[in-house]
Amino acid sequence: MKKKKKFFKAIIFLMVCLCIGFFIGFISDVFFNDAINTYMEKTNLFALPSFFLLFIIGYLIQIIIHEGGHLIFGLISGYSFVSFRVGSFTIINDNGKLKRKKFNIPGTGGQCLMMPPELKNGTFPFILYNLGGVIVNLVASILGILIARNVNSPFNFIWFVFSISGIFGVLTNGIPMKIGGIANDAYNILSMLKDKDTRQGFYIQLRVNGLQSQGIRIKDMPLDTFEVKDSSDLSNPLNTALRLMEFNWHLDNMDFENGKKSLDTLLPYLDKIIPVYRNEINCERIFLELVEDCDKDFIDNLYNKNLKKYIKIAKFMINKTRILMAYEAFYNDDKHKAMEYYKKIYKLADKYPIKGEADMELMLADWIKEKINC
Numbered sequence: 001m002k003k004k005k006k007f008f009k010a011i012i013f014l015m016v017c018l019c020i021g022f023f024i025g026f027i028s029d030v031f032f033n034d035a036i037n038t039y040m041e042k043t044n045l046f047a048l049p050s051f052f053l054l055f056i057i058g059y060l061i062q063i064i065i066h067e068g069g070h071l072i073f074g075l076i077s078g079y080s081f082v083s084f085r086v087g088s089f090t091i092i093n094d095n096g097k098l099k100r101k102k103f104n105i106p107g108t109g110g111q112c113l114m115m116p117p118e119l120k121n122g123t124f125p126f127i128l129y130n131l132g133g134v135i136v137n138l139v140a141s142i143l144g145i146l147i148a149r150n151v152n153s154p155f156n157f158i159w160f161v162f163s164i165s166g167i168f169g170v171l172t173n174g175i176p177m178k179i180g181g182i183a184n185d186a187y188n189i190l191s192m193l194k195d196k197d198t199r200q201g202f203y204i205q206l207r208v209n210g211l212q213s214q215g216i217r218i219k220d221m222p223l224d225t226f227e228v229k230d231s232s233d234l235s236n237p238l239n240t241a242l243r244l245m246e247f248n249w250h251l252d253n254m255d256f257e258n259g260k261k262s263l264d265t266l267l268p269y270l271d272k273i274i275p276v277y278r279n280e281i282n283c284e285r286i287f288l289e290l291v292e293d294c295d296k297d298f299i300d301n302l303y304n305k306n307l308k309k310y311i312k313i314a315k316f317m318i319n320k321t322r323i324l325m326a327y328e329a330f331y332n333d334d335k336h337k338a339m340e341y342y343k344k345i346y347k348l349a350d351k352y353p354i355k356g357e358a359d360m361e362l363m364l365a366d367w368i369k370e371k372i373n374c
Contacts, residue, residue, distance in 0.1 A: 221249070
């Protein structure tokens with residue numbers, strides 16, 4: 001059954017890619033045939049490499065536009081600005097002042113996070129906020145097509161590639177799907193329309209992030225904030241996120257035993273959980289093992305090549321440095337190396353966009369330092 005599911009998912013993904021390719025080819029032929037032919041005649045051998053270079057640049061610009069769309073439509077929907085990220089470059093709202101920070105999530109090019117408005121009759125606006133990026137990408141692509149079609153300019157081919165990259169973004173975010181295991185905007189909207197619990201999970205996730213960004217610790221929030229119904233599917237990304245928040249609540253209270261229980265409830269779903277959350281779960285399982293029994297066979301089994309690569313890529317996520325500190329302290333018994341990571345944690349905390357989480361990590365780093373100095 002698992003093989004059949006993977007096969008059908010691969011077929012669906014292939015069909016979506018073919019549809020995207022066909023649509024882009026159709027747009028190119030209808031609107032940009034002359035511009036493409038002129039460009040190919042002038043550039044000849046270097047046409048394809050320069051096209052891909054322009055496409056990458058255009059797509060990076062479209063990512064910024066996409067996140068700007070979430071910001072615009074979020075503000076229209078009553079949300080307040082929390083943070084805006086492209087790559088690891090992050091701008092946050094710090095008591096009304098914009099400050100630059102560093103943060104990244106592997107598998108994502110950017111992210112605009114906002115604080116949702118207070119619930120009204122148990123509901124909140126979520127469609128426009130999620131769809132805002134697609135809408136603005138579409139508008140930008142249409143403008144690019146109109147300029148390239150109606151303005152006689154040597155830059156028409158650049159406008160063409162810019163529009164194609166935007167259409168690619170519209171299709172990959174506007175058609176419900178998971179890319180690299182991460183749900184896109186349309187998939188999130190569809191999930192929330194179908195399921196009230198998923199909608200609630202999305203709201204709590206944004207709300208908690210907003211509060212932590214203001215400096216509130218997760219331990220100061222009621223534990224039942226992160227409650228997930230027994231009947232809920234914990235492989236759903238929004239439900240997984242809630243359970244991980246519950247784990248962080250226990251971690252912030254230094255309650256490792258109940259933290260482990262929270263993670264253990266996710267283990268039966270591990271194969272279905274999206275890669276970024278699966279890696280987060282395994283990272284924290286390693287941490288709990290390091291600070292308690294330190295079973296090296298258990299740790300070696302989890303700390304494989306893929307997880308090492310993930311930790312390396314997620315270098316601005318402060319909890320990864322805390323795990324590396326614990327690894328050097330308790331697995332390798334290397335106090336000097338552990339203290340190097342300790343100093344790095346303090347440097348990361350200064351640039352970290354989520355104040356409440358940074359304070360928790362500093363507390364844990366200080367606890368590890370005390371433990372190795374005993």
